[in-house]
Amino acid sequence: MDLQWSAADLAFRDEVRAFLDEKLTPDLRRAGRLMTSVYADHEASMRWQAVLHDRGWAAPAWPVEHGGCDWTLTQHYIFSRESVLAGAPPLSPMGISQVAHVIVEFGTPEQQAYFLPRILSGEIFFCQGYSEPEAGSDLASLSMSAVVDGDDLVCTGSKIWTTHAHEANWMFCLVRTSRTGKKQQGITFLLIDMTSPGIEVRPLVMTSGEQIQNQEFFDGVRVPLSNVIGSVDDGWTVAKYLLEFERGGAAVAPGLQVTAGEVARAASGQPGPDGRPLIDSPDFAAKLADARIRIDVFEILEFRVLSTAAGGGNPGTASSMLKILGTELSQTLTELLLEAAGPRGRAYQPHATRPGGPVAGFVPPADGYLSGEEWQAVAPLRYLNDRAGTIYAGSNEIQRNIIAKAALGL
Template structure:
């Protein structure tokens, strides 16, 4: 595979850089730089979403007919690399990467016409209601009940670890509509508004001190049958399709930017005359990580070219998910090594956008510890590494 940029791609990159220079205002860059977790928070994400929407760049992977920009896989890669390099806020992707593709494939014409434009414009903020206490890896065991009552379903139960439910006005979720011998067959996929009476969100604070995840409670929440995607009992098929997109993320571009930050930290951190960046052992670790990142990037290109030909990512998405998140953890570990004793201060206030608290850690170190702590969860959410390896063993290696 020739990874050198063509003249056309070089011109595209220049275009993207011009756009980022103009639209990525200092407050947005600050929000991006201070993000210790997977996603940045509103209002920065709302503002950045709007800027990308107005440019027609908010859903890089969507087909043109639904409002995508019609980019090649290389253009998409360039775009995400440049956004990472420029510290753009990390946008939630529950609408564009998860619910959107599901609606395109399984949604009714009315659902597509209503929801897809709202995902693009940012009018709706989605969250994902899959996991429950005791039903994460074993998702098919989920118990949240949806009982039919006329033209509504009545929902009772709970969803756990729901990322950004406290910002979301809509949730796509899996519910149990029947107790079947095969648990997968009794699952249905529903869309709901978080303002529906009986729906409650309670925060869970992460190790890094952030409010990212929640537990959601449902007490007789009434959801119109018209909000069902696909048929009753088809939820498992839809859920699996969605998970391929959730796991088939491109990690390499953002990880390269993180590795660059680690290099930078290693050049400046030590005061005993020799920087950590000159240490042979650390240099070897950086080089090994860099080489593995190149491997990940090539694999991502391969999967993205399948997507460009209209295929879905398939089980290769498990490979990307496992490798991408494990590499993310490794890079944050190198960051901790480079940052040395500056990892100690716990400074969530200094990470707030517009904060006037002077951080103890150097600017580049402010998020390294939160990112390290946050990335511990990366090999769990979206399906744990062990579960991804089971999928690879079964569907890729055939064992």
């Protein structure tokens, strides 16, 4: 693999930088810089999506005929990296980076014509209805039922840990349409209008105090059969396809590299145990160096996966590898950032951040007082949020089982 950028690639990088310099307002940059989780402030994210959509860059990985960009692998990487470096708030992945791909692959022409343009414009905002109170990483154990009644499926049950369900107007959902055969059989992939009668959304408060995840209750919700993606009872095939994008469909290494740089800068300005800058502490420096080496290795694996995808191949178990390595590296970096923040990082100061959802029950100080600097307020919230990284999108234990079975034959 040639890792050298060509003159054309460098020209494209300059084009992206010029666009970001022009279009990223100070408020949008602040929303990206002060994120406390993998999700940006919702309003800022949607405003940035509108800017990208106007430029034709909202969904560069989509097929060109549906609004994607005819970019090379290197151009995709450059765009991702430059966006992170510039502090752009990320877009919500559920629509553009996840369900859109299964609509392209398995959807009817009518479904593609209706949903894809509206996902791009932001008119339709998706959440993901996979996990249930009794079915998390063991997703095939889901029990939310959907019974055929005329031209509809009547859905009854509950979903949980649903990011931005309080913001979404559509959900892509896995439902149980049959209980015969293996538990992976009889599952259907369904698109549900969240304004349908019989749906109740209850927010869940995270350890960080943010309300990003939710639980939903479905009481006899009628959904047209025309909203099924693929075939009834064959949703497991669709879901597995989507999970490959959820676990490894975007460039993650640039964000990890930027965070490692933040850690180094923070540690340079904070005293260590001996009074010298923390970055000069042999123990801290060794941990940061180890993380940066692992990020470099991760980036090479990511290049390989993106190259496979760009050539029309299937990432396969490499998606699970990326999910494991990426989330564990992110946890390592947030631990180091919290260590660098020191005592001021222990203060709970969400008013100085831009969280991905409302913060329950927190009353900010009237004068906006902040103990320390903004990054020190962000550090503990990022740390708390990142604890979930090795659980969501299929726990890392499950990912290791997938690799052991599919790649190693164990």
